[in-house]
Amino acid sequence: MQKELRVLLIRPKYTSLVAHLEPLGLEYIAGLAKDMGIKCEIHDEFDHPWTFRFSRMCRVIKKGNYNYIGLNANANTVDYINKRAKQLKKKFPDITIQVGGPEAEMNYKEFCVDDVDYVYYDNGLSTLKKMWESDFTPEALDELTGIAFKKDGEWIIKEKGEPVCGFITKPDRTAFYRGLKKNYIFMKGKYALSKASFSCPFACSFCYCTKMNSGVYTERDIMEVIDEIEEIKHDKIWFVDDTFFFHRDRVKTFCNEIIKRGIKKNFMAYARADFLAANPDILPLAYEAGFRDILVGLEAISDETLDEYNKQTSKNDNEMAIKNLHDAGIVCNGLFVINYTATRDDYRKLLKFIKDNNLLWVVFGIFTPYKGTDAYAEYQDKVINFKSWRLDGTHITLKPTNMSSFEYMLRYYWIHVLTYPKIMVRTLFGTSYDTKRKGWF
Ligand code: B12
Ligand code: SF4
Structure with a gap:
């Protein structure tokens, strides 16, 4: 029994x-x-x-x-x-x-x-x-x-079953409402999460997400997703989909329905630079629907490194994506991966890229070949100190080739020192979402 x-x-x-x-x-x-x-x-x-x-x-x-x-x-x-x-x-x-x-x-x-x-x-x-x-x-x-x-x-x-394209139940958000007091994203406020698709149709070498759902990208019924977020008693939603902006028509349907239903929430989501570069016309609609933050895996600032990551984007895509988002008044949160091959000059160029493109919101992760990714297959013999607690994107797991580990980490912390105070000051002055503004205030 x-x-x-x-x-x-x-x-x-x-x-x-x-x-x-x-x-x-x-x-x-x-x-x-x-x-x-x-x-x-x-x-x-x-x-x-x-x-x-x-x-x-x-x-x-x-x-x-x-x-x-x-x-x-x-x-x-x-x-x-x-x-x-x-x-x-x-x-x-x-x-x-x-x-x-x-x-x-x-x-x-x-x-x-x-x-x-x-x-x-x-x-x-x-x-x-x-x-x-x-x-x-x-x-x-x-x-x-x-x-x-x-x-x-x-x-x-037992072998894995078929990929899925939906959830069989609704989340019980008791933990969300209970934990709301402590809920935060750095300098952005409190967010509820929603997931409208599974996996990703691209194949970046360092990425674990693309391997999930048996590597098959699927989408939930978008109306069901809208019903779900309408029910959430919170005004900021982060779509944790690996790439929310993929099918243009689906994004448009989402935005139009949000506007039609009069849903007044702020949205954050991931999008690829090539999509944002190629579809500037959709961004004003996204703004009207409530998108204020787009997380973009810019990853690198040179075509060679982007190719090495199999990113299928270019430096030009990255620049266009930032410009198109800023023109639409949407914040571009630039996500960068610092390669273990980074040179002093790469660190300098990265800072220059951030300045030249007027990027305020940035996140830096250290290249980590997570088990299960293509990068792990390539680097498994080279990994060092591969202890699980260190696999959080802020620790070295591949020996830097162009400087000592000490200097690499020092420079890694230093780029935060050079970029994060500005985010804090601008947030304090209420201008961190003004995408046209340059400078500290
Ligand atoms: C949002 C997010 C975050 C948020 C935190 C989210 C939160 N809730 O607190 C933030 C930004 C803080 C974050 C941080 C990290 N994240 Co994260 N994150 C995600 C993201 C985008 C969505 C996660 C999510 O909400 N999924 C939706 C829910 C519904 O899915 P789920 O959690 O997988 O749960 C399902 C199943 O797994 C299963 N399940 C889950 N738990 C259990 C338990 C049991 C018992 C059972 C039976 C089933 C089960 O059932 C659920 C429903 O089907 C994923 C990407 C992705 N594709 O998943 C990455 C991801 C989960 N993160 C990842 C990682 C590695 C991290 C970090 C540890 C490191 C990093 N560099 O990103 C950091 C921590 C760094 C730090 N020190 O802060 C990796 C995980 C890889 C791995 N092998 O573990 C992912 C896949 C992305 C990636 N980088 O490749 N993350
Ligand atoms: S890094 Fe982004 S675009 Fe590349 S495979 Fe992963 S989720 Fe997709």
């Missing part, structure tokens, strides 16, 4: 100065549990201090009498999760531990350890629903796709 499930979903905390936002993936699972009448709670470690993490977790488990723990995994939390699984099993031997999330989706083997019971890597949540409906016998689990489980002490790895 199936035991009564009482599910605690845990999001491990990691250092992040950039943002603290709702655990959308876990909210979808909480939504599923709600539909199925299963008791479920989210324990978001981001809502709590760094101290006494384990004892706090144990207290929550005891208080709710939870017997099923679901952990959300990113590349930078693998070791933490496996360590916690061991500690939890020792303290609560009868508890079931399941790991899912972005890192598990591609690198499920990392969690096939003694103290984890199930690893979830299927596309979408239909398999989780079937699991929860089943009696958890190896025979029942053997019928499912995209999970790993143990049979007679051996891990059984």
